[in-house]
Amino acid sequence: MARKGRLGTGNRTSGWYGGFYPPSVPKKAKGGVTLTSRHGEIGSTWWSKRWIEVLESFGWASRLQRGRRYARQGQVTELKVTGKGATAKVQGSRPEPYKVTISLDPITPAEWARLGEALRKDLGLVAQLLAGQVPEGIEPAFSKAGLVFLPKSAKDIRTECSCPDTANPCKHIAAVHYLLAERFDQDPFLIFVLKGKSREDIMDALSSYAPSPVQEIAQGTPGAPEVVDHKKADLLDYWKAGPRLSAAECTPHPPTVDLAIMRRLGDPMFCPQSQWLVMKRTLAKAYSTVSEKALAASRGEGPTPTAEEKIPVEIVPGPPVEPRTAKRMN
Numbered sequence: 001m002a003r004k005g006r007l008g009t010g011n012r013t014s015g016w017y018g019g020f021y022p023p024s025v026p027k028k029a030k031g032g033v034t035l036t037s038r039h040g041e042i043g044s045t046w047w048s049k050r051w052i053e054v055l056e057s058f059g060w061a062s063r064l065q066r067g068r069r070y071a072r073q074g075q076v077t078e079l080k081v082t083g084k085g086a087t088a089k090v091q092g093s094r095p096e097p098y099k100v101t102i103s104l105d106p107i108t109p110a111e112w113a114r115l116g117e118a119l120r121k122d123l124g125l126v127a128q129l130l131a132g133q134v135p136e137g138i139e140p141a142f143s144k145a146g147l148v149f150l151p152k153s154a155k156d157i158r159t160e161c162s163c164p165d166t167a168n169p170c171k172h173i174a175a176v177h178y179l180l181a182e183r184f185d186q187d188p189f190l191i192f193v194l195k196g197k198s199r200e201d202i203m204d205a206l207s208s209y210a211p212s213p214v215q216e217i218a219q220g221t222p223g224a225p226e227v228v229d230h231k232k233a234d235l236l237d238y239w240k241a242g243p244r245l246s247a248a249e250c251t252p253h254p255p256t257v258d259l260a261i262m263r264r265l266g267d268p269m270f271c272p273q274s275q276w277l278v279m280k281r282t283l284a285k286a287y288s289t290v291s292e293k294a295l296a297a298s299r300g301e302g303p304t305p306t307a308e309e310k311i312p313v314e315i316v317p318g319p320p321v322e323p324r325t326a327k328r329m330n
Contacts, residue, residue, distance in 0.1 A: 029091035032074030036182055042068070047134045047191065048184040050150060055177055058154045060169060067174020076175050079183070083196040085158075086180060090172040098163045098172045102180070105156060106196030107147070114145040116205060130206050132263020134188040149191070187266055199266060252298040255291065259284055 035042060043049040055064060070076070070090065077097055078089040085103030092098050107115070118141045119126055128135045142149040151157050159173050169177065183190055189199045262283065267276055 024093035026070065026073075026075055026092050027095070029073075029075050029077050029097075031077065032091065033076045033079055033179060034074040035068075035071045035178060038072060042071075042178050043181045043185060045134075045185050045188070046136060047150075047188055048181040051181045051184060051191075052178075054150050055169075060154075060174075063167060063169050063171075064174045064177065066171040067169065067176075068178055070171055070175035071178040075172075076179055079176065079179055081180075081183065081190050081193055083193060083198065085194060086176060088176045088179075090161075090175055092163060092172060098161055100162075100172050100176050101158075101160045102173065102176060102194075103158045104151065104194045107192075111145065111147055112197070112205075115142065115147060118142075118144040119206070126206050130203070131260035132188070132266070133260075134191070189266070252295055254295065259287055262287070 037043075041049070041052075043052055052064075075091045076088055077091055078087075080087050083106070085101055088100045088102075089097040090100055119129075122137065122141065125135055125137050125141060129138075139149045148156065154168075159168060161170050161172050163170055163172055165171075180190075187199075189202055192202050193199070262280070267273070271279065
């Protein structure tokens with residue numbers, strides 16, 4: 001039976017091997033979810049690495065290590081993340097997979113409003129979030145709103161597992177923690193989802209925080225376009241370039257965030273994950289090639305690319321898949 005609200009006491013039930021359960025060999029899982037990282041540390045972004053660091057700071061380092069092997073062997077057969085938390089099935093030594101749940105405290109409407117006020121004061125932070133990146137400045141923004149971006153103590157994480165091991169985290173929970181870290185690499189907004197806010201909620205809120213061009217003009221933003229009274233404008237001069245346009249200079253720079261549009265849109269709901277991974281690599285190569293050629297052209301290096309120019313992209317066919325019904329994130 002699952003034990004609700006486990007605390008990290010590290011105690012085990014007595015009766016076997018001086019208070020410890022005997023070593024067990026997990027049954028091999030079929031079609032399990034495996035870690036991308038086969039060796040070394042897990043997580044490639046600061047927020048996924050921070051997730052692991054936070055868990056280890058609770059004194060769980062040795063317990064987490066037991067679950068890393070499970071995660072790399074593909075013992076987790078199912079993992080879902082919703083606003084109510086993460087649910088997973090982990091194949092252990094018994095025929096029936098163990099059920100694991102991990103949840104965080106949800107953000108209340110009042111807390112969400114406070115966070116919005118803090119984000120409005122840092123539009124650069126908003127821009128990076130809209131581009132699909134989670135800047136390190138997000139943690140101070142949460143602190144100003146009286147919130148925590150990632151758990152501060154073991155009490156901030158609630159876990160359940162149907163296995164007989166009373167230690168927290170058991171190896172099944174630990175395996176899910178590692179898989180969550182890699183999921184955060186792929187979609188950092190899953191951290192918000194665990195707190196009860198969907199990607200749509202976040203994007204809608206962030207879009208409202210960013211000022212529109214009309215607001216920038218009204219606020220007298222430096223460099224904002226002039227508002228012209230069309231009744232007094234000379235129609236003959238309408239298509240003529242004004243002095244500000246002729247004096248304008250444009251110096252392209254490499255994007256601050258790589259593949260920003262792909263990060264912002266996230267994984268498509270209509271495409272199976274296996275097929276999307278192939279398409280994602282292809283699109284990433286195409287976008288990088290276009291950016292490199294545009295920057296080279298702006299510096300006068302080589303011919304200006306034309307619309308008919310073919311970009312060399314290696315198309316790798318994906319495995320045949322069956323269509324699936326798209327599901328919206330709640």
